[in-house]
Amino acid sequence: EAGVVQSPRYKIIEKKQPVAFWCNPxxxxxxxxxxxxxxxxxxxLLIRYENEEAVDDSQLPKDxxxxxxxxGVDSTLKxxxxxxxxxxxxxxxxxxxxxxxxxxxxxxxxxxx
Amino acid sequence: KQEVxxxxxxxxxxxxxxxxxxxxxxxxxxxxxxxxxxxxxxxxTSLLLIQSSQREQTSGRLNASLDKSSGRSTLYIAASQPGDxxxxxxxxxxxxxxxLIWGAGTKLIIKP
Numbered sequence: 507e508a509g510v511v512q513s514p515r516y517k518i519i520e521k522k523q524p525v526a527f528w529c530n531p532x533x534x535x536x537x538x539x540x541x542x543x544x545x546x547x548x549x550x551l552l553i554r555y556e557n558e559e560a561v562d563d564s565q566l567p568k569d570x571x572x573x574x575x576x577x578g579v580d581s582t583l584k585x586x587x588x589x590x591x592x593x594x595x596x597x598x599x600x601x602x603x604x605x606x607x608x609x610x611x612x613x614x615x616x617x618x619x
Numbered sequence: 620k621q622e623v624x625x626x627x628x629x630x631x632x633x634x635x636x637x638x639x640x641x642x643x644x645x646x647x648x649x650x651x652x653x654x655x656x657x658x659x660x661x662x663x664t665s666l667l668l669i670q671s672s673q674r675e676q677t678s679g680r681l682n683a684s685l686d687k688s689s690g691r692s693t694l695y696i697a698a699s700q701p702g703d704x705x706x707x708x709x710x711x712x713x714x715x716x717x718x719l720i721w722g723a724g725t726k727l728i729i730k731p
Contacts, residue, residue, distance in 0.1 A: 510662075539719075548623075548708055548721030549663070562718070597662055604717045605650045608710075610662040 508532070512598050512611035520619050524586035527614045531580070531600030538575055539608070540583050541597040549597055555581065556604060585616075593618045621646040623711050625722035633730050634701060640694040640725050642709035647687045650712040654683050654694050657706045657724070666707075667694070671714070699729045 511530040519525050531538050536557050541549035552571065554562040557578035566573065570589070575581040585592055595613040622645045632638055642652070651670045655663040667676045667683040669692065675684040682695040696703055708724040 512662075546723070548710070548723050550721075551719065562716075599663075605712055607665055607668045608653060608655075608663075608719070609665060610655075612662045615660070 510598055510600050510609055510611035512596075512614050514614055515612060516615050516617075518617045518619065519588055521590055522587040524584065525588055525616060526585075527583045527596050527598075527616075529581045529583070529598030529611060531598070532609055534602065535600035535609075536578070536603050537601045537606065538581050539597075539599040539601075540573060540581070541599065543595045543597055543613070552583070552596075588616070588618045590618050592616060621649075621711060621713055621718075621720045623709060623720045623722040625707075625709060625725050627725060628723065629726040629728070631728040631730060632699060634699060636699050637695065637697050638699055638727075640696070640707050640727070642692040642694070642722055644690045644692075644711045644720070646711075646713070647690055648714040649687065650714045650717065652683075652685055652692050652709060652711050653719075654681075654692075655708045655710065657708060659705075663708065696727075701729045701731050703727065704729045 538555040540552040543549045552566045553573050555575045573583045595615050597613045599608045599610045624643045653668045654666045657663045669676050669685040680697040685692045706724040706726045710719045710721045
């Protein structure tokens, strides 16, 4: 069974440029998470979806970040414009349902110059 | 507000030793607690998930315990190997809103 797939694995951009990350969760998983992780820290939740509904986006900086999960399957996270402080690893995770076991993708490492 | 703490932040032990990683949480109203492993530059790999009604879970050389009343979970690694070197994170899922609260992790180094 395929795991959570993320792309791109690495992205280097200049500040003020836009960037997008894509995530395909495990088939049948209703819950999808986007996390941001800085070096030496635990993941920080950006947004959680139950099917296509964003049920927790309280930590998403909505002035520059947006996310969508069309048809309740794969998801895209966008940053526009990017700032230096956005450099981090962006992790996508999925679970069969809200309180189920989480499975993570490899992450997308963003460097903003 | 739930806080999850992992102490120590880093641990270095010789190969072959048994070791315990600690995870403490301030709010006992958790649904489950999950332990993860993260290798450098990689995503997180789920190791063990303990439901709030359970006391422990085992997978191979790993054993995780949960004591809700004391707000503690431990991850026991038997007969450690260099390949066990990684950062280990715990995360508690809150009963009330299914929010996952993360510890900062323990970086483990197993010396050959």
